[in-house]
Amino acid sequence: MKYKSIVATRRGGPEVLQIVENDLRPPAAGEARIKILATPVCQDDIAVRVGNRPFLANVPFTPGYAILGVVDAVAGNTANIAAGDRVAALTQFGGYAEYIYWHADQLVPVPASLDPAEAVVLILNYLTAYQILHRVAQIKARDKALIIGASGGVGTAFLDLGRLAGLKMFGLASPSKHSVLLEYGATLVDYHTQDFVKVIQQAEPGGIDFVFNGMGEEYFEGGLAVLHRGGVIVHYGGPQSFSRFLLLIAKLIGYNLLPNGKSIKGYGTHTGKVDQFKQDWTTLFKLLEDGQIKPLIAKKFPLLEAAKANALLESGQVAGNIVILSEDLLP
Numbered sequence: 157m158k159y160k161s162i163v164a165t166r167r168g169g170p171e172v173l174q175i176v177e178n179d180l181r182p183p184a185a186g187e188a189r190i191k192i193l194a195t196p197v198c199q200d201d202i203a204v205r206v207g208n209r210p211f212l213a214n215v216p217f218t219p220g221y222a223i224l225g226v227v228d229a230v231a232g233n234t235a236n237i238a239a240g241d242r243v244a245a246l247t248q249f250g251g252y253a254e255y256i257y258w259h260a261d262q263l264v265p266v267p268a269s270l271d272p273a274e275a276v277v278l279i280l281n282y283l284t285a286y287q288i289l290h291r292v293a294q295i296k297a298r299d300k301a302l303i304i305g306a307s308g309g310v311g312t313a314f315l316d317l318g319r320l321a322g323l324k325m326f327g328l329a330s331p332s333k334h335s336v337l338l339e340y341g342a343t344l345v346d347y348h349t350q351d352f353v354k355v356i357q358q359a360e361p362g363g364i365d366f367v368f369n370g371m372g373e374e375y376f377e378g379g380l381a382v383l384h385r386g387g388v389i390v391h392y393g394g395p396q397s398f399s400r401f402l403l404l405i406a407k408l409i410g411y412n413l414l415p416n417g418k419s420i421k422g423y424g425t426h427t428g429k430v431d432q433f434k435q436d437w438t439t440l441f442k443l444l445e446d447g448q449i450k451p452l453i454a455k456k457f458p459l460l461e462a463a464k465a466n467a468l469l470e471s472g473q474v475a476g477n478i479v480i481l482s483e484d485l486l487p
């Protein structure tokens with residue numbers, strides 16, 4: 157039997173994404189074979205395809221940072237996973253496909269009641285925001301925070317989880333996206349026309365507690381300026397090249413040496429622990445099941461339109477998340 161996947165055949169725009177057919181094989185020891193129901197389209201899919209990362213996967217490769225699907229076959233009696241289970245995983249690659257083979261012990265069970273498009277968004281974007289809020293920053297109700305890149309997939313996860321945690325939030329976003337973001341209760345700042353440092357310093361003369369930065373190191377200076385002593389920037393934006401990566405490290409060291417009582421911390425899921433991921437995904441699934449969070453889904457695409465889905469995210473015109481769904485879940 158054959159299955160389809162999407163392959164980036166070389167570095168470049170969405171047009172380099174091609175549909176290929178592969179042979180379905182039995183899972184190897186420790187693996188589960190999963191029929192994919194949903195995969196998010198995320199910035200790293202694009203950055204690696206285009207070549208905007210310091211460390212790049214070789215081409216050809218199949219993008220797809222996270223998956224949600226149904227176990228189709230397992231090799232033996234593996235990690236309490238059985239055929240028919242609904243599961244999810246953080247895969248980094250391989251999600252743009254009808255099937256994936258993945259380590260059975262790295263899968264998290266997903267409640268069958270959850271909408272696959274909403275639940276798959278929890279695997280990368282919400283996990284990132286949740287871990288930064290609760291494991292890195294260890295926020296408390298009424299803390300004040302600035303979210304840079306507030307309209308994005310991770311930014312809207314911060315807004316959703318921050319509202320739930322009782323944060324007072326400021327968010328940088330383009331004005332065309334403000335109307336969909338208003339419901340989160342954050343003060344939105346149009347960073348194209350407004351000086352966000354002035355706006356926040358005027359609103360909070362005593363300074364704020366946290367800045368969550370999904371963009372580049374160019375935001376460190378402004379971020380530090382709006383913090384009070386003891387305040388923290390958590391930086392999670394991916395560096396665009398090796399030289400930007402070195403600049404980022406140099407700036408992290410340099411700014412952290414300043415005697416201003418403020419600090420900058422870095423976060424990346426690539427250094428995270430699967431056991432903690434599973435714990436946090438389970439918490440997030442429960443929040444979604446209980447209606448306490450609601451991922452913003454901008455658009456859903458069938459797998460064979462992955463190139464269009466990528467082009468839309470690259471256009472920067474969407475607020476929230478773009479998700480690729482298996483054909484049978486689309487009308």
Ligand SMILES: NC(=O)c1ccc[n+]([C@@H]2O[C@H](COP(=O)([O-])OP(=O)(O)OC[C@H]3O[C@@H](n4cnc5c(N)ncnc54)[C@H](OP(=O)(O)O)[C@@H]3O)[C@@H](O)[C@H]2O)c1
Binds near residue numbers: 306474
């Ligand atoms: N470290 C990790 O583990 C981890 C995990 C997930 C994502 N990330 C990284 O986090 C970043 C954001 O990801 P995402 O999925 O949220 O991206 P996204 O959905 O594409 O959203 C990014 C948003 O940032 C805004 N933006 C663009 N340029 C900006 C600028 N110069 N200043 C302020 N805002 C700007 C844009 O919205 P507006 O039009 O509203 O400005 C854009 O929609 C990416 O670098 C990604 O690689 C890291």
